[in-house]
Amino acid sequence: MRLIDVAAILDVEEGINQGNGVNPNTEIIKWFCGPDLEEKEYAILSHCWGVAKQGEKEVSFKEMTKLLLMDEGRRNEIRGRTGYKKIVDTCKQAKKDGLEWAWVDTCCIDKRSSSELSESINSMYQWYKNAKQCYNYLHDTVGDSWTDWRESTVIPKWFSRGWTLQELIAPKLAHFFDQKWEFIGDKTQLADSLSVVARVPAHVLKYGLDGTRPSVAQVMSWAADRTTTREEDRAYSLLGLLGVHMPMLYGEGKNAFRRLQLEIIRMSNDHSIFAWGHTWTSGWSSSFLADDPSWFRDCGSIELSLFNNNFGQLWKTFTVTNNGIKIRLPTITHGSISQVILACSDLSSYPKMIAIHLVVLDSTCFRIFGIPNHPGKMEFKQHFLPYTEARYPTTSVFELQYPTLSHNGFVLDCVVPEGIEVKDTSITLSEEKDFAAISYVRREDDTRFLVLLSNCGPRCSAFTILSPENFEQKVAFLRWRALQRLVDERSDISPYFVKHAHFRRSIQGARVIYGATHRDEARCMVTIDIARCPGCCTSVSHATYDVAH
Template structure:
């Protein structure tokens, strides 16, 4: 982790030191664990307005004219103001993403993205700079306006991970902290007050909940919508810019490999029409209505099922409970055991309801249901309840092994901005 030496930077900025000044210092391992540092959370401006790593390391050696041009940038002002705040808070080191990561190498960028949540979590103070408000209170916002900081993908983990987040307005005036503003922040972000006050470690929100917080957030690059979720979901994966939406698919598959959380299938629960050949979501926005979806532990899942099943059916499901605790990714789909009830049968086709080990706390304690259509040997996800059959209530719940597809036709995926078919539409 590369950090700015706060005193060295401010001395150089004030003209008190020259070529000998070392503005950036790299730490790792046990030494990094001993360092107390501040960290900046902000929205990037245009690249020409920010100070990049190469400019930061050469700042002491460049001629006065070039240095003065950099010092007039808004990005330089953010670094200087953050250093001044860190000095006031008796912190000698500062991390700023614009100038502390050497983006020329993919290996360093990948390491930084996979480490960023931990870096924010381990900071002693996070300065959240709201550049588009003059408000004197972080929770105050004009009607119909959301500050840009709350709409960006990367700032989600920058809000949740650090314990101490101080909000600053465009004049760099302190306007509140995360704990004091938690109720208002919860309204803005859909993140529960418990998570804002205590963090992810103590609250353990479901995968679907975490995804829902990012549903309306945006990033400059499509892949970053997925990459910005790595730390929040506790997973790591290689960074492959150019893969487009495949990044979000890889993210979900990595989550499945890491945790047993069936809420990852709860997306689209409020949709009432259509179907999907994939049981994983195409986009974070499809989790928008999952902010109150909670995971269930084994005993709670049994209690929920016990309310709607006969004693015989419940014993059948409970006896196979160990199978419910694991599911795995294969090249042919996601292998999972689910409690299924048959709703409709026609030539070559069957429609089942599947009970997930999660529930929507806003709607009660009943387990969430998704609908699955089996056509020959292929499964698809339905977003509408089938018409009730005459014998529907008599159909038993069976714990069955299914292979849920997660990838749509790979032959339709063409890398690059436009497929040949799309280009034809513009000719």
């Protein structure tokens, strides 16, 4: 770990300001490790990096070590940067606090060395934790107006950055300063305000992570709305908070966050890592690992459940294999859809065990969101949960055709859920919005029917049912039925399927004809027609039964 010699840099500044020149042999930054490092008490800076194009350029390790050997013009250019002023102000504050050493990430890490950068990132949480003082510098704040938090208050940028999350939690003593380096308050004093702004529990801010450790999902939720310049840093900035070490591979993009989750699984039996999206009302995923910390936004109240001694060993063990994450879970099976129970609970209102739903399509397991939980016989089953994305189209376009609809007096009434609409006789579904119910009405006799469209992984389906009253309130149930139909389709029978919904007291019925369920081109032709069906009007249709039950 490299540390700045506080006295040396302040002496250099004093000498330059007094016109006494500089001693080129002065060593500003020194390297320490092992017992030598353990003996050093140092201050550490937490800040937001400046934007070079706005004149806020930082000072690199190379520039800092060569500073005293440069010509006067070049040296003064560096000394005029806001990044250099932060370093000097950090040293001034450290001297006031009786500290001889300081650490600033911009100039104490040689980022030209990939091995040193990787070592520094893996060690950074511990460096902040071991610091005698941490200075949280809010460059865009004057005074402490943000501590009286309101929705209209402009929150300092420091609270939106990914790296500053660990820099908030790790240090035992952390002082906040405004842009003039005027003291605002320490972390303990401001814990209640910080808890609201940073969405981190006050007890964690006061006592750190050494006591009762929060669930993985809860830690992820703290980072949900934070940003980083590099996509990979969304994962790397969480290493220390989660107690994980792994090499840095810049260029891997969002795979960094998947690697982080796999490392967590290898060293932990925390089921909450699968709890992301537990409040989502629609959608599906071919991977049981999240793409980004933002997917854990709704997990701030998730805590781990105690394992029952009778079956704890079965429940808590899971491993990563080349066929997916091998795990045994309490499972309730409803036809083709399995409801599995995780060993974690949502305490936001009352303790509620987290359940997720999965379905197997074409030998691939998919996770389904927004399916209501149903009681049933529970048994332990082994599952293999994929952790890489299957190569299926993530969207499907349904091309709608109406050969006789208007001739029979039917018009489009509405589409649910909100946010999905028919555009130019086509409707698009995606991973996030995987279901649509289109209502058609004949206003002269108020006859209605629904066309349900659904897609998941390699399959899409369409069928029609008679329109129930207040069907907008039954979207979750209708989607569940649509998914069951989609899974149970016999795609090997015929490339086309015909579905009917017979109108009561009529010899007519709504008919849907749609293309094959395997969608290599992610497009599906759907013909919505009104057909005569003599002899069927007296029976109770299966479609009506679906909705009523």
